[in-house]
Amino acid sequence: MPRRKKPGGRQRARRPQRHKNVLHGQGGHRGHDFRCVGCRLEVSLDAPGTTHRNHCPNCLASRHVDRRIPGDRAAHCHGRMEALSMSVRPDGEWVIIHQCLSCGELSANRIAGDDNALALVRLALKPLRDTSIAHRTLLAL
Amino acid sequence: MSTRNKPSLSTPHNTLKVDTFTCAWCGLTVSTLATDGTRRNHCPACLRSQHLLDHVEGGPNDCHGQMTPISIAVLRTGDWMVIHRCVRCDELTSNPVCADDNQLILMRMAVRPLAQPPFPLEAFGDL
Numbered sequence: 405m406p407r408r409k410k411p412g413g414r415q416r417a418r419r420p421q422r423h424k425n426v427l428h429g430q431g432g433h434r435g436h437d438f439r440c441v442g443c444r445l446e447v448s449l450d451a452p453g454t455t456h457r458n459h460c461p462n463c464l465a466s467r468h469v470d471r472r473i474p475g476d477r478a479a480h481c482h483g484r485m486e487a488l489s490m491s492v493r494p495d496g497e498w499v500i501i502h503q504c505l506s507c508g509e510l511s512a513n514r515i516a517g518d519d520n521a522l523a524l525v526r527l528a529l530k531p532l533r534d535t536s537i538a539h540r541t542l543l544a545l
Numbered sequence: 546m547s548t549r550n551k552p553s554l555s556t557p558h559n560t561l562k563v564d565t566f567t568c569a570w571c572g573l574t575v576s577t578l579a580t581d582g583t584r585r586n587h588c589p590a591c592l593r594s595q596h597l598l599d600h601v602e603g604g605p606n607d608c609h610g611q612m613t614p615i616s617i618a619v620l621r622t623g624d625w626m627v628i629h630r631c632v633r634c635d636e637l638t639s640n641p642v643c644a645d646d647n648q649l650i651l652m653r654m655a656v657r658p659l660a661q662p663p664f665p666l667e668a669f670g671d672l
Binding site (some may be wrong): 515 | 641
């Protein structure tokens with residue numbers, strides 16, 4: 405799924421993504437893939453469209469290992485992070501908001517090219533699924 | 546000699562005092578308590594907030610950056626929460642939606658992903 409680009413629109417020079425050297429555990433071996441905490445899928449770190457893959461492409465679950473900077477591995481929580489909501493950057497890129505189930509911390513991560521499209525759209529439609537609140541909001545406009 | 550003054554304890558808490566703050570973005574003067582009695586931390590007109598609390602470490606934060614609403618989250622109870630992001634330090638917070646919040650901005654955030662899907666949504670017709 406190609407990244408959407410505005411035809412003829414002004415393209416701002418963007419900071420290239422930092423290369424991420426993932427060290428798994430205290431032993432410090434280079435990680436090449438990880439096992440999803442939600443669905444136990446073996447996931448490769450090479451993701452199309454992003455160098456910071458931090459969630460399972462199948463169930464969008466993640467793990468709380470980073471604190472402020474992606475890849476710093478400074479959080480000691482190691483809780484499971486569930487996809488909470490979908491946000492959109494001004495350039496139209498979807499960003500998943502994760503919430504840690506054990507400490508409630510929030511984090512944001514861009515979607516990858518091989519993420520499950522059905523799970524992404526289900527997440528994006530979550531606010532509209534409960535029709536009573538959506539109706540009330542629409543009527544109050 | 547027990548003449549210690551405890552003014553904070555002796556004076557009853559004045560519940561009728563209206564506590565207000567001024568929105569740093571749109572300048573609206575907002576009462577701190579919403580109509581249903583809950584404390585609010587964002588402006589009901591523009592939904593923007595200010596980064597005063599540190600949510601990673603806990604305690605106050607001296608960032609004071611502007612926090613813009615970026616998305617709507619849904620609790621298990623079905624209530625909406627607003628996800629704020631600090632424009633200075635990229636901190637994320639989630640806050641409950643008040644009844645008098647700007648419904649246009651809320652609805653715009655809720656349908657925003659569908660306006661710019663990263664893949665054609667027509668593909669879901671084949672499922």
